[in-house]
Amino acid sequence: MGKIRQLDDILSNKIAAGEVVERPSSVVKELVENSIDAKASKIDVFIEDGGMQKIKVCDNGEGMEPVDARLCFSRHATSKIKDDQDLFNIMTLGFRGEAIPSIASVSRFDLRTSTGSQGFSIVYEFGKYQSESVCDLPQGTQITITRLFQNVPARLKYLKSVNSEFAAIHQYVERMALAFPHIAFHLYHNDKLIFQTNGKGQLLEVIANMYGIATAKNMLPLHLQTDEFTIDGYISKIDTSRASKANIITLVNHRYVKNVMSIDAINTAYRPYLADNRYPITVVNIEVDPYLVDVNVHPSKLEVRFSKEYELRDLIYNGVSDTLKQVNLTYQAKNKETEREVFKPQLDQMSFTIEEPVIPVLPVEEKTVDIQEKIIQEPVFTYQNHDDKKQENIESVTQPIQEQRKPLKEKIYAKVQIHGTYLIGENEKGMYLVDQHAAQERINYEYYKDKFAHLDLTMQPLLVPLQFEYPMSEFLILEERKNF
Incomplete structure (x- = not known):
């Protein structure tokens, strides 16, 4: 008796599921792609506990007839291609006919669909037919996945945390929203709306929803065209970057792919401007004749091959x-020459005043003196202009000493400026050498110290707040690991 035997459908579907369905995000990917192929203009994705409890995808696409709903659970049953010629001219996201039977073999699969008239419902559980019935449903399809991987303990064991699994789902939905800005996406996690797009076809709005308005304003439009390729999208300016290549997003005929050649070409173009560990944010869609690209490389359809790869890389x-x-x-940095032009006083029209506080005389019998009371304040300089006859004096802040002070004011007349930095002045008592930058800093210091003397400045916010913007898919991971 021979050793080779034909595997039954349930076992073969489980084997196929090992390649097609790796984690909950793989399920969402296949179902959302089917909704897009069904010409849906609105897709709602409901997730519970990172997809391990429930995944529900609803769309307003064309829907299916009852006969098609039954047949879609069979292996290699698809409406996308008909013959081998269609395999080289793929215009849809799905075409293998493996997704639905593979998912149904490792979960409880509840399919409800309608073409606009009466709805139809069919249920499979771990690859086995359970029931079917008629239901009320508007045009479109609703698919609910529960008990995912319950019959495959090895796969269930190696799933990551709830936040990690949902982050992968969120990241994929964001990629599809970038690829199809004319479709309104809504993503819910545990009945909470996490991500949404309006479906108005504005790619820059989707980028703003993902990365923030500030980042969207820093994007540059990109349009390239040759006889074989048409490239459109947005690339970030050199002052907007991230620490990962994950934000270099490449699309081929609006299909999200991970094409190493395209990513490396973009990254190489940014190398003269960015540090080694910084990468740009890009969303680039490559339109190419389906005959010049092969998407039938891997069951996940995330890898493609181009027939004119080097021409595309150079483009x-x-x-x-x-x-x-x-x-x-x-960046226009300031140097000494520009600073001198900004801070260049008119020597023939300028004078400044030096204030010297009176040092109080302490009682002889007092043996201990506070150190702060022995500190002699530095002189405070105030610049004057002889033309407008206005004298601007900035009083120094009072030290803890409570005695009345009577500052002595003496004018020093500036005679010459050296190296744009030092002033030499004189009066009846002698010659003075003044560092004009230090004098100005002292004036500002005394001014703000007096102005904010009544405030508690032990803790205060930064003058320029540091803002860190992350996509929600990355933020969930940060929240999970912030205590490590």
Whole structure:
């Protein structure tokens, strides 16, 4: 008797599920792609406990007839392709016909669909048919997945935490929203709305929803075109970057892919401007003839191969480099010469006053003296202009000594300026050498010290707040690990 036997459908579907369904985000990916292929304009994704309890995807697409709803649970049953010629001209996201039977073999699969008339419902549990019935449903499809991987303990054991699994789902939905800005996406986690887009077709609005308005304002439009390729999207300016390549997003015919060649071409174009551990934010869609690209490389369909790969690499690199060169983002740093021009007093019209506080005489019998009472204040300089005859004096802040002070004021007349930094002045008592920058800093110090003397400044916010913007998919991971 022979050793080779034909595997039954349930076992073969479980094997296929090992490649197609790796984690809850893989389930969401397959179901959302089916909704997009069904020409849905609105897709709602409901997640409970990171997808380990329930995944529900609702759309307003074309829906299915009851006969198609029954047939879609069979392996390699699809409406996307018909013959081998269609395999080289794939215009849809799905085409293998493996997703639904693979998911149904490792979960409880509840499918409800309607073409606009009467709805139809069918239920499978771990690859086995359970029931079907008629239901009321508007046009579209609703798929509910529960008990995921309950019959595959090894796969269930290696799932990550709730936040990690939901972060992967969130990241994928964001990628699809970037690929299809004309579709309104809503993502819920434990009945809480986490992410949404309006479906108005504005890619920059989706970028703002993901990264914030400030980042969206820092994006540069990119448009490149040759006989074989058309590239559109947005790339960030050199002052907007992230610490991971995950934000270099490449799409091929609006399909999210991880094409190493395209990512490296974009990254190489940014290397002259960014540090080694910083990467840009880009959303680039590559339109190419389906005959020139092979998406049938891996069951997950995240890898593609181009027939003119080197031409595409050069096009992306040169296009991104030229776009960055057209924008002048050079930081104009101040040097000594520019500072001298800004702070260059008119020697013939300027004088300044020096204030010297009176040092109080302490009683002889007092043996201990507070150190602060022995500190002699530094002189306070105030600049004057002879033309407007206005004298601006800034009083120094009172020390803990309570005795009445009578400051002595003496004018020092500036004679010459040296190196744009030092002033040489004189009066009846002699010659003075003044560092004009230090004098100005002292004036500002005494002014603000007096102005805020009544406030408690032991703790205060930064003058320029530090803002860190993260996509929600990354923020969930940070929240989970913030105590480590």
